[in-house]
Amino acid sequence: MSTALHRELIAAFTARSRNHPYLAFTLNSLCNLDCVFCKPRCMPDYGHKDRPLTVSDYAAIAAEAGVWQIKKAHCSGGEPTLRADILDVIGGLADGLGPGAAIGMTSHGNLRRGLSVEKLSGVGLTYLNLSLHSLDPARSAEIMGGGDPRITMHTLETALALGLRVKINCVLQRTYLDDAFAVAELARSLPVAVRLIELQNIGPAQALFDAEFISEAEVRARLHEWFANAGEVRRDELGVRSPGQYLRPDGWAGSIGFISNSSCATCSDANRIKITPTGVARPCILHNRDIPLKPHLADGTLDDAFAHLFQAMLDRNANGAWQGYHYVDYDLRWDRMERPEGAPVLPLLPLLATDTPGPSVCARASTEER
Template identity: 80%
Template sequence: MLATGHQDLIAAFTATGRNHPYLALTLNSLCNLDCVFCKPSCMPDYGHKERPLTAANYAAIAAEAGAWNVKKAHCSGGEPTLRADILDVITALADGLGTGASIGMTSHGNLRRGLSVEQFHQAGLTYLNVSLHSLEPTRSAVIMGGGDPRKTRATIDEALARGLKVKINCVLQRTYLEDALGVAELARHLPVAVRLIELQNIGPAQAMFDTEFIPEAEVRTRLDDWFADAGEVTREELGVRSPGRYLQPTGWAGSIGFISNSSCATCSDANRIKITPSGIARPCILHNRDIPLKTHLADGTLSDAFEHLFRAMLERNGNEAWQGFHYVDYDLRWDRMERPEGAPVLPLLPMVTTGTGSPSCARRPSDGEEQ
């Protein structure tokens, strides 16, 4: 039972009309593939110097989140299915958030031996985001540094057969634009939401950004025939809170949306409680204060941490340093940012722009991270 002050804080957040916060959990940094725009194993801190949170930790966090009316948790990595305890983590989140919770995961879909979609479904998974950038095995292997898109397709088919909602994440690259459009066309016959994601000028992608970046506006011109009579699918219908509009071409089973983090990303509706693998909560990656949850887990004071998280999001629009929008979304897979605990990163960070767009875009605002 939450204290009266905490209930008032939830009511104040609800009164803003914004989406209720949800848990965005980065479970690990490890991945057995090596996408050209990601290349996790190239990072000097690949793997974690500190011990990651355990399934019991996630159970405690989810139970506290559930008391704050949080009803969604999304797991990503790295490749979260590489965790030996991944099924225990999913179960812990589902049990902690309770009946009716939405539990999701992002994966490349090449499940390791011994894992199946059925197991994830039984553990409590309700939706699956699958990374797929080409349907052609050789070209897919070049983009993703391995893996097999046919296995990914089998994972998608099994997930749909078991009643899971499925979203497909496809990063746009100029060299592989036709591959991305081929992935998008899966929505013609499958009830999936394909999200075409702009390349971001961060991390390993910086080396290829100038030649490979292609903006949403340019891609849309290639899809005029698809979108001519398309109807818009609400984010509520899709069960997503990510940025962009989702359009369903006439006669298609699924929809297509754009995640345009580079040409247009805004943050005023951001509602993710971002938690790194080692348990650092970040209500805002750029400006708000870090909260080491392990201390609160040990002291039994998670309620205090959630009070700070809700208050930080509630006060975000009044934070002058926020400026209402940004053009990059920092990577949460590693705890690589040197940030003092309990203090703002900087009083003001300059806006990072790509020269490809402006903040006045015709989309609902969000903080631009995949979900």
């Protein structure tokens, strides 16, 4: 690939006012919990029988990404901390992207024996997204199939003490709505960003959706007193690069945002390069421009792969399959889900007929930052 093309593709993101891409790695599909809306062990390829990327692979991908001025990598799963080599993976990403990079991870926070937030921070982790759906141990276990929110809270407090940015992911369900509000209220006294996430009518959540879905609009109405005098928090202050809005209620230490992929999904400035455990890079879920990275790792041609990814992301603006809808991570977690060429992976969802936020709410909804 020519140096001129490299410069041209990087410059195009600024010229088109698009956020620069970042890397979103799914490190595994394994999880030692079993959330009701996820149920990973129900998936036919649970455990990834294919050979996953190695520590040296992650380091090489990050090093090439650094050449492309990418300064952020996020790791999720499954539960990424179940990887025995997670410290080496985080360290390789941090070294590859270089000084000042943001290296993050999504976890349920019940870290396995021998792993600690201190160790993760020591190798380069700069922020942590914690899945927390109830503060009550019994109700949390109903939702997550195990784990202990008190341990998650200890992980959260340790991360804050170490200077890591912390975000909390909480999925909204009608049965557990008061639990979600209690989680959101953690932002009253803690400098965290709580993201209230709409249930999506996909995968295992399809069995729950009709009874449990509650829209952002309805939740905003119930929390109107919190938001009445709330101020907007700058995304760069939170380490967030997506177009969503985060609000800080008057006098609170933290903020609340929404991820509303069911009622008003939009990927107008989606900027993740998604990479599966076995190294398939996906610049867009609905635009089938996937590219396997393992051959490029073997041939030393990662620069060509990144040129493809950058061009594919720019091409999303004219993607006929896009139409403003976005399915977060569904086909990313499950590495061998069939991806027919030239056709959307999933049927496009119409906006819900009821409880649909108005344009002002939808325009602010965050769909990319996880």
